[in-house]
Amino acid sequence: MSGSQTLSEAFKQAAYPVGGHGARDIQVLKQAIAEAPGNTASDMYGQGKVIEDFQSKMAAYLGKESAVFFPSGTMAQQIALRIWCDEKGLKRVAYHPLCHLEIHEQDAVKELHQIEPILLANKDRLITLKDVQVLEGEISCLLLELPQREIGGQLPPYEELEAISAYCRDQGVRLHLDGARLFEITPYYGKSAAAICALFDSVYVSFYKGIGGIAGAILAGDSGFTEQSKVWKKRHGGDLISLYPYIISSDYYFDQRIGKMEQYYEEAKELAAYFDGLEGVSVLPEIPVSNMFHVHFKLPEEQVVPILVQVAEATGVGLTNWLRERETGTCYTEISIGDRYAGVPKEKIRAAVRLLDEKMKEAMK
Amino acid sequence: MSGSQTLSEAFKQAAYPVGGHGARDIQVLKQAIAEAPGNTASDMYGQGKVIEDFQSKMAAYLGKESAVFFPSGTMAQQIALRIWCDEKGLKRVAYHPLCHLEIHEQDAVKELHQIEPILLANKDRLITLKDVQVLEGEISCLLLELPQREIGGQLPPYEELEAISAYCRDQGVRLHLDGARLFEITPYYGKSAAAICALFDSVYVSFYKGIGGIAGAILAGDSGFTEQSKVWKKRHGGDLISLYPYIISSDYYFDQRIGKMEQYYEEAKELAAYFDGLEGVSVLPEIPVSNMFHVHFKLPEEQVVPILVQVAEATGVGLTNWLRERETGTCYTEISIGDRYAGVPKEKIRAAVRLLDEKMKEAMK
Incomplete structure (x- = not known):
């Protein structure tokens, strides 16, 4: 068994996994559709009550005129950028170097849409107003990801966000929100999702992160924008005859969990604090601003895997099921708090954490 | 209520709808997952037992080295054409003027992939070897749809297919099969799906036509081809974290119905024969070659709707829930035989049909 398999296996066996809502298995679907009447009609190519009702509900929640359900955020976000580029007649956008589009989508925005992305800020920090000002408006759209997942889920101060939004409007630059984890940041900002979205021209949200659904995304904006997005959704092959398995489950878990974002956020801060002062271990951001944070280890993956396996086996606590090596010879993981955390005894x-500290000390000698 | 709503409503109320498997409602999903163990793990971004097993099963069934599950045929087919165009370094393909890519996909193959399609044959007939020969190999790929749905589901003689395949190989032109209804034509040709697919370099099949699943498609070919297709699947936004609701249901209904294609075909011939000699009514093709055929009426839609509504209300038989107007001032509909037909009493x-004949005669006076 490889190191990552060993860790994944130990996590699966652990009585107390600290992150997530539960196993990603068919039960998630079974539960979501259990109470839906069998004669509920399927959506048909983007039409019908099941899809239209959910789109209206999410448009209202996000404070936008209109919303469209997509099978994936990858599809929704490329399309948002394409629409804004076509509007201005300029195929240039800006986003963070660790943006999902830059690192997880096989260069789709370039290969499928011939859009040139300009990377702002750097891999260690957030985009600031100054970064945006340097562009002097020579882009069609700026994409901001809140929180910036790949650096631990960091957030700019709200005032910075407002300033960037005002600047973009002034410059005729569209502002798009990668809100894969938008629901999860509302407690930190102390703002409604609609208030945050009001700063943006278009917004994508996901239903399988904090919400814990199966898959699916919403793209919202004014109705001129969303109507165009439906044309591109068909072109991408995302206008399925039936999307209801994702819609019904997204709606079900949205209702179950949208009220728990404050709890997840508080629990993330609590768990992160346990790592304070541990030898060779640090947390990013130091105090979480959502339900997520990264844990960095000052040792290579191959040395940390056996430690985390021992911790899981000895204490029953599964801290994570993966580690990612960094260029610096260290490694890190990500923890996202969901329903499971509340069931883990503090002791x-x-x-x-005590055992982790002990083993890290030994290994660091 | 508009004419089409009236007809759709009458069809819904009819005790004996002649086409299809049943209502497209959530029960289709509930039934498919009822016996799947709740702890069955989700697929994860194209990996995991649930997706890999089904892909292997379909690759074997289609006689291809490898297969990839896609959320839609729209996505799968564009990608197939793109791969073959990139291979040859020539962004030109050929297909029928009523090809799905030409009339139902918002010009995606042009807008997303900058591929120039050459339309072969015409809207009233199938592509022949002669049509292909005229191109002198100056395309990367020829797409054939079997059966050609928009002209009633017609098929070329098998020898013609073999000749086209041999010619394309000789010319270095890839041959792609739009097999949205491939399963449904195996009884007419008297060939296995694998035998038919052996004539093609790449094949797409669908799981919500004759199979009656919820959504989803398979793209199959050699493994070099399918590996490339996974990269494009991610770019299109089709590499969802979980596709299992579609995979499990596709697999379930495949097993239920793959053995019934001969029955549907025989029933389609039987039903089509009832329309023989009716005033102002004709069937295309005259003798069906799959489970589907078109019914043409020599009157405009607005005159045929009330007739079909009367037939449904008076006899309980729902012949169709839609009509499409033709430029000639006539109209037509499509009937696809599924599970329902066997339950409709012959009388x-x-x-x-008697009432339809009578009403058409009156209306044609």
Whole structure:
């Protein structure tokens, strides 16, 4: 078994996994559709009550005129950028170097849409107003990801966000929100999703992160924008005859969990604090601003895997099922708090953290 | 209520709808997952047992080295054409003027892939070897749809297919099969799906036509081709974290119905024969070669709707829920035989056809 398989296996066996809502298995679907009447009609190529009702509900929640359900955020976001580029007649956008479009989509925005992305800021920090000002408006759209997932889920101060939004409007630059984890940041900002979205021309949200659904995304904006997005959705092959398995489950888990974002955020801060002062371990951001954070280890993956396996086996606490090597010879993982955390006894967490500290000290000698 | 709503409503109320498997409602999903164990793990971005097993099963069934599950045929087919165009360094393909890519996809193959399609044959007939020969190999790929849905589901003689395939190989032109209804034509040709697919370099099949699943498609070919297709699948936004609701249901209904294609075909011939000699009514093709055929009426839609509504209300037989107007001032509909037909008493069908004949005669006076 490879190191990552060993860790994944130990996590699966652990009595107390700290992150997530639960296993990603068919039960998630079974539960979501259990109470839906069998004669509920399927959506048909983007039409019908099941899709239209959910789109209206999300448009209202996000404070936008209109919303369209997509099978994936990858599809929704490329399309948003394409529409804004076509509007201005300029195929240039800007986003963070660790943006999902830059690192997880096989250069789709370039290969499928011939859009040139300009990378702002750098891999260690957030985009600031100054970064945007340097462009002097010579882009069609700026994409901001809130929180910036690949650097631990960091957020700019709200005032900075407002300033960037005002600047973009002034410059005729569209502002798009990668809100894959938008629901999760509302407690930190102390703002409604609609208030945050009001700063943006278009917004994407996901239903399988904090919401814990199966898959699916919403793209929202004014109705001129969303009507165009439906044409591109068909072109991408995303206008399926039936999207209801994703819609019904997204709606079900949205209702179940949208009220728990404050709880997940508080729990993330609590768990992150347990790692304070541990030898060779640090947390990013130091104090979480959503339900997520990264844990960095000052040792290579191959040395940290056996430690985390031991912790899981000895204490029953599964801290994570993966580690990612960094160029610096260190490694890190990501923890996202969901329903599971509330069921983990505090003494178990303390025991796990103590053992982690001990083993890291030994290994760092 | 508009004419089409009236007809759709009458069809919905009819005790004996002649086409299809049943209502497209959530029960289709509930039934498909009822016996799947709740702890069955989700696929994860194209990996995992649930997706890999089904892909292997379909690759074997289609006689291809490898297969990839896609959320839609729209996505799968564009990608197939793109791969073959890139291979040859020539962004030109050929297909029928009523090809799905030409009339139902918002010009995606042009807008997203900058591929120039050459339309072969014409709207009233199938592509022949002669049509292909005229191109002198100056395309990367020829797409054939079997059966050609928009002209009633017609098929070329098998020898013509073999000749086209041999010619394309000789000319270095890739041959792609739009097999949205491939399963449905195997009884007419008297060939296995694998035998038919052996004539093609790449094949797409669908799971919500004759199979009656919820959505989803398979793209199959050699493994070099399918590996490339996964990269494009990600770019299109089709590499969802979880596709299992479609995979499990596709697999479930494939097993249920793949053995019934001969029955549907025989029933289609039987039903089509009832329309023989009716005033102002004709069937295309005259003798069906799959489970589908078109019914043409020599009157405009607005005159045929009330007739079909009367037939449904008086006899309980729902012949169709839609009509499409033709430029010639006539109209037509499509009937695809599925599970429902076997439950319709023959005397009901005879009564419906008699009434249709009578009403058409009156209207044609």
